[in-house]
Amino acid sequence: MTDLGPLVPRQRDMHPVPYDPDYKTSVTRSPKWPLLSMESTPSEETGPRFGHSMLGPLDNNLILNYSRDPDKPAVGERILMHGRVLDEFGRPVPNTLVEIWQANAGGRYRHIKDTYFAPLDPNFGGCGRTITDDEGRYQFLTIRPGAYPWPNRANDWRPMHVHISVFGHSFGQRLITQMYFQGDPLIDQCPIAATIKKRSQLDRLVAPLDMAMARPLDFLAYKFDIVLRGRRQTMFENQLEGM
């Protein structure tokens, strides 16, 4: 009989550095003192669960979920974004909430604070959500976001990217990341992408074109798998009382 043990400690060197002078905002927002490292407790091993029943039929269709009118789709290159959520042991993470947000095809966000002069698309909101199936799979239909300039160094541009938020089953698994697109030359110029110092780890954020999942005469596809922290399975640590 095995029980779910503590979360596997995070390998911090596989993540971006918190402080990076080339990403200027991180300079004043990164902790200076070391984090307190501790084995997880029920507070981190439990977490919010969300049911499929909360989802609307268009929640994972960003092409239509803002206009809600099949005759008014969002402008842009139509893509399917899909993949699996797994843990470090390769186990699927089923029934977990995946949320995405992104700029429109011109690189403009629908947000009260985005003032870039690329136009808003009246038929594009920019957010979507879904819950993984029993095999940890998820899918979104969306448009490829545009690159855009941002105030950092004198001439910095964000590569095309989709923001992704994943819950897992434990609050300690909480993760926000970004998906980039295969072949985008701006990835290598981007100081935010460059906060990840291991090239092999940055490569894991670059989604390959997946022609097998593209739909002829309709949309291209990009595949993006996500790995969350795992929990040790052990025969030597009894379950906690009340768990």
Added chain:
Amino acid sequence: MTQPLDRLIETPSQTGGPYVHIGCIPTFAGIEGVYPQDLGLSPIADGAKGQVITITGQVIDGTGWALRDALLESWQADAAGKFPGQNGADPNVSGFCRFAADKDSGAFTLRTVKPGPVPARGGAMQAPHISLWIAARGINIGLHTRVYFEDEDNSADPLLARIEQKNRVPSLIATKTGEGAYRFDIRLQGENETVFLDI
């Protein structure tokens, strides 16, 4: 040579950016109508057992400036120390809340019930606390911390006991400002920096 170790590596984090609200709290960004309502509006429903409390504060950067674009999430047990989903947990406590720093003042407010003590591994008890997770532009990997309460007995809490510099412990303890009202500021960097957790 050895057998291959077929572990996967966690996907690296990236900042949530300044527009994190679009995906997490769309109405904050000005987006209405995609979802019936924002997720995690309240960690409690009517009828939740226990003392209703309000925690207010700001997320403050290394220069002393309060962030106007921070996203916060909280996770907690109910008043009896049960997490949602556990046997006997209060059905009116979802335990999860999402809230943002105000776009003009940077102030945040969390209204919830005060949680009860929860067990740690090995039989010890943890003092009542609420877990917090903070994402924002400039934060490359989300920050975990905890809110404890100055009017609770925190003396035997295993996490607080692990903090070597006892002068940093108050950074995790909300101060009482009135009946059921607490203040908890999060200092990302510099003097009185909050203790953040690798947990």
